[in-house]
Structure formats: C-alpha cells, structure tokens
Amino acid sequence: MTTLVLDNGAYTAKIGYSHEKVSVIPNCQFRSKTLRLKTFTANQLDEIKDPSGLFYILPFQKGYLVNWDVQRKVWDHLFGKEMFKVDFADTSIVITEPYFNFTSIQESMNEILFEEYQFQAALRINGGSLSAHRYFQENNSELCCIVVDSGFSFTHIVPYCRGRKMKDGICRINVGGKLLTNHLKEIISYRQLHVMDETYVINQVKEDVCYVSQDFYKDMGIAQLKGEENLVMRDYVLPDFSAIKKGFCKPREEMNFTGKYKTGEQILRLTNERFAVPEMLFHPADIGIQEMGLPEAIVNSINKMPEEMQPHFFKNIILTGGNTLFPGFRDRVYKDVRALAPTEFQVSVLQPQNPICYAWEGGKLLAENPDFEEMVVTREDYEENGHIICEEKFDV
C-alpha cells in the first residue's frame, strides 16, 4: 500500500509518493490570449511559450477551496497517467487543508476523495501540523514549537505543544504572496509601466529583486540618493518572450545611471519598491490593513499561552511557506521578536533549507510512522459511518 502526500496549497501543490521525491506544481489552470481555445492545467504551464497577460483560474479563494470544478481538473491531471498514475484502490492519501476549514468544504473533500477518486484511506491534516511533526522528529527534546506559515493567501501563526495545535493561539494575518504581487503590480503600473495583467512576470520580479530590509528608515534614506550612491536601486529587464525568455536583474556594473539605455529592452527601475513590498508582512498597516505584523503577532500568540510554556515557544520559532524566501527575512523576524520578547527568554528562529516543501517532508515522515494506520480513515469506515467519523478523527 503506497501513500501519496499532497500539500494542497492555493498557489502550488507539493505532491509526491512517500517513498519518492516531491514535485512542486502550480495548483491552477491558465489561459493565454495568444493560444486561445486551450486551457492549460497545472504544469502544462511549461508548454506556454508566451506567458504575457496570462489568465489564472484558481480553485482557492482567500485561502479556502471553493471551486471544485477547477480543483478536480487539476487533480485528474496530477493523479492521471501523465503524472503520478495513481492506483486508487491501493493508495492512501495525506492531504493538507487550511486552519478552521469550513465544514462544508471538509465534507465535500471527504466525498470527492472517497466517492469519486475512491482512495483506500485518507488523512486530512493542517499543513502546519506536518511541519511541527517534522520539527519534533529532528528535535526530540523540545516539547513546544510555534509554526509560522506564510503562503500565498495569508500567514498563520500556530503554537504546537506535544504534537497538538493550541487553537487559542492561532493567529491569521491576511497578507500573503498574492497581496504582495498585486501591490507591486499596482505601484509599478502607477509609476512606470502598465503591468496589471502581467501576474506571472511581476511575480518573477518580486522573487528576483525584493528583499527584507533590516533597518527600514535607513534603507529609505539610501533609496532617495541619486546616481551611483543609491545602492538600493536596481534595473530589471523585462522579458519579451522572443529574444529574452526570462526577465533578469541587471548587474550593477552594467547599469546606466545617467540617461537612457541604447538597446531596445524594457527596463523597470526599482528603488524603494524592493523592500517596501515585503515590509507589508511586517507592517500591514502601511497599506491600510488594520492588523498586526508578523513579529507582533508571534509575540501576541505566545502571550496567550500558559506562562510556563512561553519560554519554550520563543526558543522554537519555525518559518515555513514561500514568503520566507525573501533575503533577510529570518534575520528581521529574529531582530523584531527579540526586541519585543522579555530579556530573560532565549529567542531562536529557524528557517529550514526548503521552506516550501517542509510540510510535505513532514507528511512523508508521518506516512512512515507506525501510528499512521490508526490516524487514517479507510474507505470502509467512511462508507459505514459517513462524515462523522472524519470529524472525530481529524483534528482540523
């Protein structure tokens, strides 16, 4: 009996058998204005030669799975003969869902997994629980940890104690990668070039060029300087999909600080946008979202926990999710949390090698755990008892 581990995210799905490696695949469908009549699913994105003006169809809305039509098409593709060739009668599935998932969505997922796809057994679990499981496996002596999952739709901060999540401490900040990309699109469209339709390209710009500043006002000062003294400024060459396939950041030696470039490339000149965009994770109020930022929310969450556990939480802060890949993220979180935490507590912030796949790797370890058989709900259980058994067994 094989186990398939699927970290079903709003932007990418991390999927793989527990005895094989993980694949990171977009969890949506695409339509292109140039290649009409065809809808591309998931990794068929690689077949599109010209991703300009790419139209996204996402099954998730605000982080919750609402559009089952699209999700089933993506899953059909992933489970089918082109990808993982799943033999449903002989496979268990470990699938992630967001915190406080709605009952109707949970029930729909049960139906689709057991009645439509007919998996032999299934386990529905939060992504953060898999990350916590992985962390506790590597650090046997620790009892408590706090998982920060900063993804596409939002950021969750969840304390875990002895493998169970502490529901009172769960905190959600409604800032995620999608918001950062959309904000970057808006400011570039206002200041330089109309790019509101170019989600794919600007997402690439965000990943290549943005970083988290360690001293916000100092960087703001440097960004206002002119010419060569402005160490923050970078020029980004936009792709035109004929000569330049992929956008890239011009190295400083080639930058032209006075006057225009001679070649016909389209250039974006980015100064404060580089660090002001990721700053939204730390200060959502900058843009008008009245919520606390990441370090404040971490400390707030820990303070809701019983006093004797608090020092243990501060010592075990784990950063997961795609947004943590910004350069300087981990150091900034450490600096801000250290400033807000009581001096006698030790603060330690860990960023794993691969924050995107960390939860998937936790799922892989869980599938190999001897207790795994008791945690899943088999298809026979479901057919006899219905949704009740899933509600009781899964702690979502």
Place this chain on the structure above:
Amino acid sequence: MPHFGSAWLQCLVRSHDPNQRRVLDSATRQRRLTRQLEALEKDNFQDDPHASLPQLVKRLPQFDENNESGKRRKKTRGDHFKQRFRKNFQALLEEEDLSVSEGPNYLTACAEPSKLPQRHFCAVCGFPSHYTCVSCGARYCCVRCLGTHHETRCLKWTV
C-alpha cells in the same frame, strides 16, 4: 471682447483654490480605501480570454472510455454536484454561522490591529510622507508629488 473671453475660460478650468475644491468626508474616504483593498484580492485584472469566444460544442460523453477500465468511477450527480461545489467564499463563510459558535474560529483567529503607530507613505513615489491631500486624504511627500497626485488620481473614481 478678448479680455472677457480669457477670464471666462479660466473659470472653466478646475480651480486649485482650496476653498473651492471638493472635499471628501471620512465615510467616502473609508469606502475608497476598502475598495482599493478589495482590488488587491483579485486573481486577474483582465477578462477571461475564453469569454468572448463562441460557445464550443460540448464533447459527447465517450462511453468506451468508461467501459474499458475495470473499476468505474461513481457517476457524479450532475447539477446538484455543480450547485453545491460552486459557492463562493462569502456564501461558505455565512453558511458556517460562526457568530453562534463558541471557542476559537476563523473570525476570532484574525490578527488584531497593531499597537505600533501607523506609518504613512507618499501615494506617488512611496517614500515616507508628512502631508495629506486636503480633498481626498491621500498622502504626499513634496509639492511635486502633490502636483502629480492632483493631475492623476485625486477625486477620480469616487463612489
């Protein structure tokens, strides 16, 4: 009469005298802000490329596909299935009826407002700003940015 003509033309141009410029009240400003934030949640800003295409002929169900494999998928229940599985986020949230439930839930998990003072940035260039537009409440950092703001976004797209 040429002198009278030019003065008359001047009145047609929107006056920059603060006494005569329209000022938005705080409810309108809040509505504008909410609309801007909602726009940031959108997946796409362009239209679906398939929307304008003529309706494609529906593919006929291919019965031979279903008969060859040994195990058959349970047939989905047609319209009922589609109706249930296509609700949008707001409808699902209301279905949950969280106001009557106890304990932590989706709504209580939302982060509280920050205790730190709010920072303001110029709406035009993004650098820290100290001044506010009288009419619409947008922030600006210098007179040049104020000029750009008046020409482009001030009082445009107001509800």
